[in-house]
Amino acid sequence: MHKALLALACATLLPSLAAAAQLQITVTTADGKPAPDVAVLVQPTAAWPAQPLPEPALIAQQNIRFVPFVTVVPVGGTVRFVNRDRYDHHVRSQPGGPLGNVAPAQQFEFRMAAAKADKPGAPADLKLDVPGTIALGCHLHGSMRGHVLVSATPWFAVTDDKGVATVANLPDGQVELKLWHPDQLTDQAGTRLQAAGSMNAEAKLNFNPRRRPGPGTPPGPQYNF
Numbered sequence: 001m002h003k004a005l006l007a008l009a010c011a012t013l014l015p016s017l018a019a020a021a022q023l024q025i026t027v028t029t030a031d032g033k034p035a036p037d038v039a040v041l042v043q044p045t046a047a048w049p050a051q052p053l054p055e056p057a058l059i060a061q062q063n064i065r066f067v068p069f070v071t072v073v074p075v076g077g078t079v080r081f082v083n084r085d086r087y088d089h090h091v092r093s094q095p096g097g098p099l100g101n102v103a104p105a106q107q108f109e110f111r112m113a114a115a116k117a118d119k120p121g122a123p124a125d126l127k128l129d130v131p132g133t134i135a136l137g138c139h140l141h142g143s144m145r146g147h148v149l150v151s152a153t154p155w156f157a158v159t160d161d162k163g164v165a166t167v168a169n170l171p172d173g174q175v176e177l178k179l180w181h182p183d184q185l186t187d188q189a190g191t192r193l194q195a196a197g198s199m200n201a202e203a204k205l206n207f208n209p210r211r212r213p214g215p216g217t218p219p220g221p222q223y224n225f
């Protein structure tokens with residue numbers, strides 16, 4: 001079917017789901033400081049049609065860290081690991097949470113060949129089908145930590161160093177907002193709001209996350225894949 005016709009057919013079938021809203025949310029810690037690495041999940045309270053899967057989410061192994069520290073993909077989405085260090089790494093799922101007792105939603109383990117000269121090692125794609133969280137580790141470097149959240153809702157974002165995240169193309173209507181941080185001991189309280197147009201919201205974690213080890217997420221240029 002022609003693309004325009006298909007779009008018209010969808011619009012006819014689903015007249016109430018206009019995708020027009022955009023939510024910018026600022027998340028703070030319990031102490032009121034900016035909270036980076038927070039997954040922001042936005043779920044319409046009404047049923048929503050399946051959304052196209054996004055491009056694979058890139059996770060680099062760089063300077064003995066997973067970058068970014070927190071990644072969100074929708075159920076059925078793919079993460080693409082790339083080793084940018086000049087030595088081998090592993091990727092393995094492991095228990096997460098501050099007590100190390102949250103079982104990973106999916107189990108996997110594989111080796112990542114070292115980068116050579118300016119070329120990263122061969123990327124490895126991993127499709128994630130089970131909603132939940134997965135802590136990432138490396139056999140060779142015990143300090144390496146990363147986190148993946150496999151989201152039931154296709155609308156999500158992760159807060160930056162200023163604690164800000166933007167979720168775009170939201171359907172208009174009532175939505176439920178949820179937060180997740182890898183250090184949390186208990187679920188964060190959800191919030192309901194009416195999505196329409198360009199919106200701003202604020203939210204606060206119910207705890208103070210530990211400081212992320214290392215010098216922090218490197219700035220833009222090092223993200224070139």
Ligand SMILES: [Cu+2]
Pocket residue numbers: 064088089090138139140141144
């Ligand atoms: Cu490693």
